[in-house]
Amino acid sequence: MRTPLTSTALAALLLACGSAPDQATAQGQADKQPARAQAGAQPPAGGYAEGQASRPREEATARGAPVETGPPNVPGFEPAFAGQTRAPAVKTQTPLAVTEIAAGFNKPWALAFLPDGRMLVSEKAAGTLRIVTRQGQKSAPLAGLPRSDNRDQGGMLDVALDPAFARNGLIYWSYAEPRSGGTGTAVARGRLVADGNAPRVENVQVVFRMQPTLDSTKHYGGRLVFAPDGKLFVALGERSILPGRRQAQNLDSHFGKIVRINPDGSVPKDNPFVGRAGALPEIWSYGHRNIESAALDPQGRLWEVEMGPQGGDELNRPERGRDYGWPTIGYGEEYSGAPIHRSTQAKGMEQPVYYWDPVISPSGMVFYTGGLVPEWRGNAFVGGLSSKALVRLVIDGDRVVGEERLLTERGERIREVVQGPDGALYLLTDAPNGRLLRVAPRR
Numbered sequence: 001m002r003t004p005l006t007s008t009a010l011a012a013l014l015l016a017c018g019s020a021p022d023q024a025t026a027q028g029q030a031d032k033q034p035a036r037a038q039a040g041a042q043p044p045a046g047g048y049a050e051g052q053a054s055r056p057r058e059e060a061t062a063r064g065a066p067v068e069t070g071p072p073n074v075p076g077f078e079p080a081f082a083g084q085t086r087a088p089a090v091k092t093q094t095p096l097a098v099t100e101i102a103a104g105f106n107k108p109w110a111l112a113f114l115p116d117g118r119m120l121v122s123e124k125a126a127g128t129l130r131i132v133t134r135q136g137q138k139s140a141p142l143a144g145l146p147r148s149d150n151r152d153q154g155g156m157l158d159v160a161l162d163p164a165f166a167r168n169g170l171i172y173w174s175y176a177e178p179r180s181g182g183t184g185t186a187v188a189r190g191r192l193v194a195d196g197n198a199p200r201v202e203n204v205q206v207v208f209r210m211q212p213t214l215d216s217t218k219h220y221g222g223r224l225v226f227a228p229d230g231k232l233f234v235a236l237g238e239r240s241i242l243p244g245r246r247q248a249q250n251l252d253s254h255f256g257k258i259v260r261i262n263p264d265g266s267v268p269k270d271n272p273f274v275g276r277a278g279a280l281p282e283i284w285s286y287g288h289r290n291i292e293s294a295a296l297d298p299q300g301r302l303w304e305v306e307m308g309p310q311g312g313d314e315l316n317r318p319e320r321g322r323d324y325g326w327p328t329i330g331y332g333e334e335y336s337g338a339p340i341h342r343s344t345q346a347k348g349m350e351q352p353v354y355y356w357d358p359v360i361s362p363s364g365m366v367f368y369t370g371g372l373v374p375e376w377r378g379n380a381f382v383g384g385l386s387s388k389a390l391v392r393l394v395i396d397g398d399r400v401v402g403e404e405r406l407l408t409e410r411g412e413r414i415r416e417v418v419q420g421p422d423g424a425l426y427l428l429t430d431a432p433n434g435r436l437l438r439v440a441p442r443r
C-alpha cells in the first residue's frame with residue numbers, strides 16, 4: 001500500500017492540494033520527537049488525485065472545504081464515518097482583539113481563575129505556580145510545592161480549584177514526580193494562602209500517584225477536570241517509550257488511562273473496574289495515548305483531545321470502562337513512517353469523534369459558554385502546539401461539523417485555553433518566554 005514518494009507523485013500532490021507537503025509535515029514534527037524526514041510523507045503511487053487516498057478529501061470538499069489542506073501522513077487510512085476528519089471550515093464573524101496580559105513565563109502549562117479574578121499559572125519548566133493579577137502582575141513562585149522533575153515534558157502541569165474553594169481554599173496540581181528508578185505523574189492538593197508577599201500552599205497532600213514508575217521523561221498527560229458530581233478526572237499519558245505504550249491496554253497500569261478519584265484520593269465505589277481482579281480501581285477509561293486537553297461540555301460530560309503519533313490526534317468523549325484503542329487502533333504512524341496499527345477499527349474499541357492527520361498537537365481545552373462572543377456558544381476550543389493555532393470546533397450531536405484555526409498569524413504554540421469570568425478566552429503560549437493572552441471582541 002505504501003510506496004516511496006516519486007517526483008511524479010509529488011507533482012500530482014502539489015497540483016491536487018495546492019499546498020506543499022513539507023509545511024504540514026514540518027508543523028507535525030514540532031512537538032513530536034524524534035522528527036521524521038520530510039521525504040517520508042508518502043502518498044500512494046499516482047498521488048492523491050486518484051485512488052483511495054483521495055476519497056476522504058473529496059467527501060470533505062463536497063460538504064465544504066476543510067481548514068486542513070495538507071496531505072495526510074497516512075493516506076491509506078480512511079475515516080470510519082463521514083465527518084470524522086477534515087470538517088468544513090468555519091469562520092468567526094466577530095472581529096477579535098488579542099491583548100497580552102503578561103509575559104516571561106517559563107513554559108507555562110495551565111491557568112485557573114481565582115474567585116477574585118486573579119489567576120494561578122503553572123510554569124512547567126520551572127516547576128512553579130504563580131498568582132497573576134488581572135493587570136498582569138506576577139507573584140513570587142508559591143512556596144510549599146513538592147519537588148518536580150522538570151526535564152523535557154515534565155515539570156509543573158495542570159492546576160485546578162476545588163469546587164468548594166470558596167469554603168476550603170484547596171487547589172490541586174499535577175506534576176512530574178521524581179522517584180527512585182524514574183518518574184510518574186502525581187496529583188497533590190493544598191490550601192492556598194494567596195495574600196501578602198509570600199504566597200504559599202499549606203497542608204500539602206499527594207492524592208494520586210501514577211503507577212508504575214517508569215524511566216521516561218515524556219507523555220505525563222496531567223489534565224485535571226472536576227466533574228459536576230465532585231469527582232476528579234485525571235487524564236494521563238502512556239510515557240511514550242515502548243514499555244509504557246504497551247501498558248495503555250493493561251488495566252494493571254495507569255499508563256494511557258483517564259482515572260477518576262474522590263478529591264481526597266480515595267476511589268469512588270462506582271468506578272467501572274472496582275472489584276475486578278488485577279485492575280487498578282481508579283481507572284475510568286483506557287487505551288489513550290497522551291492527553292493534555294480535557295474539559296466538560298455544557299451538559300457536564302467529559303471530553304478529551306489526545307496527542308496522536310504522526311497523524312492521528314483524536315477527539316474523544318470518554319465513557320466509563322471503555323477502550324479508546326491505543327496502540328491497537330488509530331489513524332497515525334511512527335515518526336519514522338513505520339506502521340503502528342494494522343487497522344483503524346476493532347471490535348470492542350471506540351472510534352474517535354474526530355481526528356487530525358496531519359496533527360494539531362493539542363493542549364488545553366474549553367467549551368465556550370460566555371456571553372462576549374455569542375456565535376461561539378457551545379463550541380470547543382483546543383490549543384494547538386505544532387499547528388500554532390487556537391482550534392475551534394463546532395460540535396452538533398456529538399459530531400464535529402466545523403473547524404476553524406484562529407490566531408495562526410501570530411505563529412505561537414498555544415498550550416492552554418480557559419474561559420475567563422468576563423467571557424473572554426485566556427491563552428498561554430508555549431515558550432521559555434511564554435505569554436498570557438486575552439482574546440475578546442475588538443472594541
Ligand SMILES: [Ca+2]
Nearest residue numbers: 314324325326
Ligand atoms: Ca483512539
